[in-house]
Amino acid sequence: MLKVLVADDERIAREIIVLLLNEQAGYKVIQQASDAQDVLYKVANDQPDIIFLDIQMPGMTGIELAAQLPANIVVVFVTAYDEYAVQAFQLNAVDYLLKPFEDQQFVDVWQRAKQRLQNNKQSNHQGISQAVAALQNQ
Amino acid sequence: MSLLRTYFKHWPSRLFWLSNLLFWLVLNTVASDNTNRLRLEYGRVSDFLSVWWDYLPWWGNWAIMAPIVIAGVKTIEYYAHALWLRVLYNLLFAVVCMTSYFTLTLLEVNYISHFGHFNPSAFTKGLMQIAYSPLHMDFLVYLSVASLGLTMNYYEKARQHALHNQTLANQLLKVELQTLKAQLSPHFLFNTLNSISGLVRLDEKSKAVTALSELSQMFRKVLENQSKQFTTLEEELAFVQRYLAIQKMRFEDKLLIETSVQTQSLQAAIPFMLLHTLVENAVQHGSQLESDHNLLKLDITIEDGMLNIELINQVAKHDKQHGFGIGLENCRKRLQYLFKHNYLLESAQTQEGKHRTLLRLPLGGMDA
Structure with missing residues (x-):
């Protein structure tokens, strides 16, 4: 059973991902969070496996938040427009979704996230820390 | 062809021509009046009108020469950039202008003083006299006219430059506003x-x-x-x-x-x-x-x-x-x-x- 957390301050944006998740095969528990505090709380309590994390969120940006998450969580960043972040993600092989996205793009990202979860969680987290470091240095 | 076109591009305006003509006529009148008074003071026979006519070729011809000189000086400024080249061209141009001026003036003087007839020997004598005379008054006039031409040239250039700068500044402001x-x-x-x-x-x-x-x-x-x-x-x-x-x-x-x-x-x-x-x-x-x-x-x-x-x-x-x-x-x-x-x-x-x-x-x- 996979535990997924969808974090976005906008209800409709969260619902898009929840809707698409429900269409994917496999049994999942889906939770939602609308701000950084909420994310940290749910991460501590429910230990999700995969997080869809919006970059612009109340309280803290998704980038800052990702740096505080445990290494075993697979993070997929979601953003509307953020040149620098996207560059950093591409360089460090971090998964991301650009709003608005097609169903297929979501499915691809979802498959990759599951793969990462099975294989090398460690290297995924490394990529994220590198991307976060690159962005924070700017 | 392009030299001629450039020359005529620098030709002074009609307003300049008019004020130029008036200027030399006034100068001719002032000079004749002065000479007339001096002659009468020394007890010589003189009348203002005949002095005025005598002087007219000398001062009046400058009304023709001045625009020619000014356009020439400006053209030289336009074409020659090296200093020595400008000096050389200006000297050559001065010789050509002064020769034309003296020739034209002497022809007219000769014509007037011989009551409508031309006397070649008097003309040659006049030319020789001018050639041997020390720094003549007319060279000074030439220098004034040429320097007026240069001044006008610099003034116009400076104005164009300022206008250009103003246009650029306005454009820059527009672009900056647009980006803001x-x-x-x-x-x-x-x-x-x-x-x-x-x-x-x-x-x-x-x-x-x-x-x-x-x-x-x-x-x-x-x-x-x-x-x-x-x-x-x-x-x-x-x-x-x-x-x-x-x-x-x-x-x-x-x-x-x-x-x-x-x-x-x-x-x-x-x-x-x-x-x-x-x-x-x-x-x-x-x-x-x-x-x-x-x-x-x-x-x-x-x-x-x-x-x-x-x-x-x-x-x-x-x-x-x-x-x-x-x-x-x-x-x-x-x-x-x-x-x-x-x-x-x-x-x-x-x-x-x-x-x-x-x-x-x-x-x-x-x-x-």
């Missing part, structure tokens, strides 16, 4: 498109259509106002309302919007998308809060002949920017360009922990 003009933020655009895609997926068609329509109207306004700096408050408010409608759809209960506008202020001129930038800034801070029903209050009045816009919004306690983003910095620069110091843009935290932005603009836009 607010644009719809890509964040807003892509987030809205994402929300619309969500509404379609969730089968909330009428909401999706409304959001698309509001977004299109905003883009239409941006396109319409591309080359304009100012709009009316009424139009700007309509633009802001569309923006707020979209943001309310996205953030639902996050925002509590209150607007109060004095009817008289609706026709006031306001820089396009300036109010939008302030509101966008406020919305970003309000929507980034964790609480719901965050106040965004817009109060527009006319006070002391100024348009008064007050915007109150909630901010997070630990807001790093204190509600002051890069958008506001650009607003300030733009206002500075448009109104010099005749405006006010203040932004500060109130005692109730809210953020207050105050904008005061002169009525009547840029001309105020």
Whole structure:
């Protein structure tokens, strides 16, 4: 059973991902969070496996938040427009979704996230820390 | 051919010709009067009119020579850039001009003094006399005319230069103003498109259509106002309302919007998308809060002949920017360009922990 957390301050944006998740095969528990505090709380309590994390969120940006998450969580960043972040993600092989996205793009990202979860969680987290470091240095 | 064309391009204007003719005639009159008085003082037979006619070839010919010399000097300046070349050309030109001048003058003098007949021996004698005379008065006149030509040339060049600089400065200002003009933020655009895609997926068609329509109207306004700096408050408010409608759809209960506008202020001129930038800034801070029903209050009045816009919004306690983003910095620069110091843009935290932005603009836009 996979535990997924969808974090976005906008209800409709969260619902898009929840809707698409429900269409994917496999049994999942889906939770939602609308701000950084909420994310940290749910991460501590429910230990999700995969997080869809919006970059612009109340309280803290998704980038800052990702740096505080445990290494075993697979993070997929979601953003509307953020040149620098996207560059950093591409360089460090971090998964991301650009709003608005097609169903297929979501499915691809979802498959990759599951793969990462099975294989090398460690290297995924490394990529994220590198991307976060690159962005924070700017 | 091109030399000749350049020469005639530097030909003085008609007004110059007229004043030039008058100048030399006056000089001829003054010189003849002076000579006439001196002759009479020394008891010689003299009358003003005959002296005037005697002098006319000498002074009057300068009325013909001066424009020729001036155009020539300017042409040399145009063609020759090296100093030695300019000096050389000027000397050659001076010799040609003076020879022509003396020839023409002596021919005329000869013609007048021999009562309409030409006497070759008197002409040759006159030429020889001039050739052997020390620095002649007419060389001094040539120098004055040539230096007048140079002065005119430099003056015109300097004026052209200043005009060119002014044009460049104006263009630069326009470009700077254009870049300072607010644009719809890509964040807003892509987030809205994402929300619309969500509404379609969730089968909330009428909401999706409304959001698309509001977004299109905003883009239409941006396109319409591309080359304009100012709009009316009424139009700007309509633009802001569309923006707020979209943001309310996205953030639902996050925002509590209150607007109060004095009817008289609706026709006031306001820089396009300036109010939008302030509101966008406020919305970003309000929507980034964790609480719901965050106040965004817009109060527009006319006070002391100024348009008064007050915007109150909630901010997070630990807001790093204190509600002051890069958008506001650009607003300030733009206002500075448009109104010099005749405006006010203040932004500060109130005692109730809210953020207050105050904008005061002169009525009547840029001309105020």
